[in-house]
Amino acid sequence: MHRAATMSPPYSRSLQLASCFLSLIFLPLLISAAAPPVSISRVEDAQYFRIYFGQSFKVIKNGFDGKSYLLTQRNSKMATRDGYCTGRIKSFAIPLSNYSLDTSTLGIPVSFFELLGLLESVKSVTSDEVTSECLLKSLSSGNTALVNTTDARQLMQFAAHFVSDVDRVQACNYVVFTPMEELLPLQRAEWIRYLAPFANAEARANAVYGSVKNNYLCLSKLAANQSGQLKPVVAWVEYKKGIWSFISDPYIKQLVRDAGGETVDEIITNNSYNVSDPDDMDNFHAILCTVSVLIDQTYAPSPAEYNMSTFLDNIEVIDNSCFAFLTNQSLWRTDKRVRTISDGHVTDWFDRAISQPQLVLKDLIEAFFPSGAYSTTFLRNLAKGEEVTEIGPETCDRGSSVALEPTIVPCQRLLRR
Structure with a gap:
C-alpha cells in the first residue's frame, strides 16, 4: 500500500x-x-x-x-x-533502452511515461492493475510483458525497473520513483522532470510541465477572483468500518483552496464519528448541515454500484433536508474513471490525476461553481446519478510511440452560481 x-x-x-x-x-x-x-x-x-x-x-x-x-x-x-x-x-x-514498472502497488503513475512518449519502451509491468488504456493495449498486443514482482532474475534483464516501495530490497537496476510522496499537486506533477533525464527528454518534460503548471495557475487565479461570492464549504469524507471521518491532508486542502473553496474547520476534521454512537452521528449530521459541497472518497469494491442511496444508508440520517450539498446536487466521488479487475478495481485518480492536476482543479471548480458546460474528468456526481466510465484497451486512441499530450482546459471567466 x-x-x-x-x-x-x-x-x-x-x-x-x-x-x-x-x-x-x-x-x-x-x-x-x-x-x-x-x-x-x-x-x-x-x-x-x-x-x-x-x-x-x-x-x-x-x-x-x-x-x-x-x-x-x-x-x-x-x-x-x-x-x-x-x-x-x-x-x-542513458538514454535507457527499455523500462520496467512495478505496478503492483500504488505510486507509479504510468501517465508520466506516456507524456514523455516512452510507452513503447515500457517492456515489463508487474501487474495489469493500471488505468492507462494504451498500456493495456500494449499488454494485449505482447509489446509489454507481465512479470512477477518477486522474479528478480527476470526483472534484472531490463535497463531500469522503476519502483515506489523504498523498503523493498532493490537490485542494481531499480530506480525509486515517488511522486506521490510530495505533499502538493504541482509538486507531484513536476516529477516528470525526475523521469526525463533517463531518456534525455528534458525539453519535452519542461514543455509538458510548463503547460500543466500555467494552466493550473490560470484556473486557480480565475477561481480566486470570483467576486461577490462566498467560498463554498467543502467536506472531503470517508466511511470505513463503521466510522465516518474527514480527510484533511495538504494535497486535498491545496486543491480545494486553489479551486476557490474552503475545507471544514481544521478542529472539526480531527474528529471521527461512529455510526453506532447516536451522539457522534448527531454531531456529524450537524457539521454536514454547514457543508455546500461534499466529496465522498469511501472505498467501494464495485464503484458502479455505489450511488446516492449507498451514501445515505451509510450516514444513517432520517431527515436530510438541511444538507445543502444534496439540495444543490453537489455530492461527488473521485471514481469516475475506473477499471474493473478480478478482485476489485483501480481508478485513474491515482494515475492521470497525479500527472495532470489541472484537470482535477477544473473538476473541482465545476463542482464549486457549476456552469453545466464542462464534463468532469475524475469526479462523478452521485446526486445526479452519474455513472462510472469503464477503462479498457479499446479506448486507446494513439500508437505506443506517440506521446500523450497534456489536456489544457479553457481558462475563462466562470459563471456565477
Whole structure:
C-alpha cells in the first residue's frame, strides 16, 4: 500500500551536504571528463528531488530515500567505466533502452511515461492493475510483458525497473520513483522532470510541465477572483468500518483552496464519528448541515454500484433536508474513471490525476461553481446519478510511440452560481 509522506522536505543544509558528498564521489570522473562545474537544475516546485548536470553526465538526487543516480551518456568515456551499485549510488547509461514498472502497488503513475512518449519502451509491468488504456493495449498486443514482482532474475534483464516501495530490497537496476510522496499537486506533477533525464527528454518534460503548471495557475487565479461570492464549504469524507471521518491532508486542502473553496474547520476534521454512537452521528449530521459541497472518497469494491442511496444508508440520517450539498446536487466521488479487475478495481485518480492536476482543479471548480458546460474528468456526481466510465484497451486512441499530450482546459471567466 502507498505510504504517506512523513519526511520533512529537504532544505538547504541537506542539499549542501548532498552536493559535497556527490562532489567527493564523482570528482575523479569530473576531472577526467573535463566537465564544467556541476550545476543544479531548476526544479521549481518539487521538494524531494534535485538534478545536477555535467558535460556528459547527470546526477539525480532523490531526497525521499537519499539515493542518487549517476546517468552517463551512452557514447561517452564515462559510460565505459565500472558502474556504481551501492546502497546510496547507482549508475545507468542513458538514454535507457527499455523500462520496467512495478505496478503492483500504488505510486507509479504510468501517465508520466506516456507524456514523455516512452510507452513503447515500457517492456515489463508487474501487474495489469493500471488505468492507462494504451498500456493495456500494449499488454494485449505482447509489446509489454507481465512479470512477477518477486522474479528478480527476470526483472534484472531490463535497463531500469522503476519502483515506489523504498523498503523493498532493490537490485542494481531499480530506480525509486515517488511522486506521490510530495505533499502538493504541482509538486507531484513536476516529477516528470525526475523521469526525463533517463531518456534525455528534458525539453519535452519542461514543455509538458510548463503547460500543466500555467494552466493550473490560470484556473486557480480565475477561481480566486470570483467576486461577490462566498467560498463554498467543502467536506472531503470517508466511511470505513463503521466510522465516518474527514480527510484533511495538504494535497486535498491545496486543491480545494486553489479551486476557490474552503475545507471544514481544521478542529472539526480531527474528529471521527461512529455510526453506532447516536451522539457522534448527531454531531456529524450537524457539521454536514454547514457543508455546500461534499466529496465522498469511501472505498467501494464495485464503484458502479455505489450511488446516492449507498451514501445515505451509510450516514444513517432520517431527515436530510438541511444538507445543502444534496439540495444543490453537489455530492461527488473521485471514481469516475475506473477499471474493473478480478478482485476489485483501480481508478485513474491515482494515475492521470497525479500527472495532470489541472484537470482535477477544473473538476473541482465545476463542482464549486457549476456552469453545466464542462464534463468532469475524475469526479462523478452521485446526486445526479452519474455513472462510472469503464477503462479498457479499446479506448486507446494513439500508437505506443506517440506521446500523450497534456489536456489544457479553457481558462475563462466562470459563471456565477
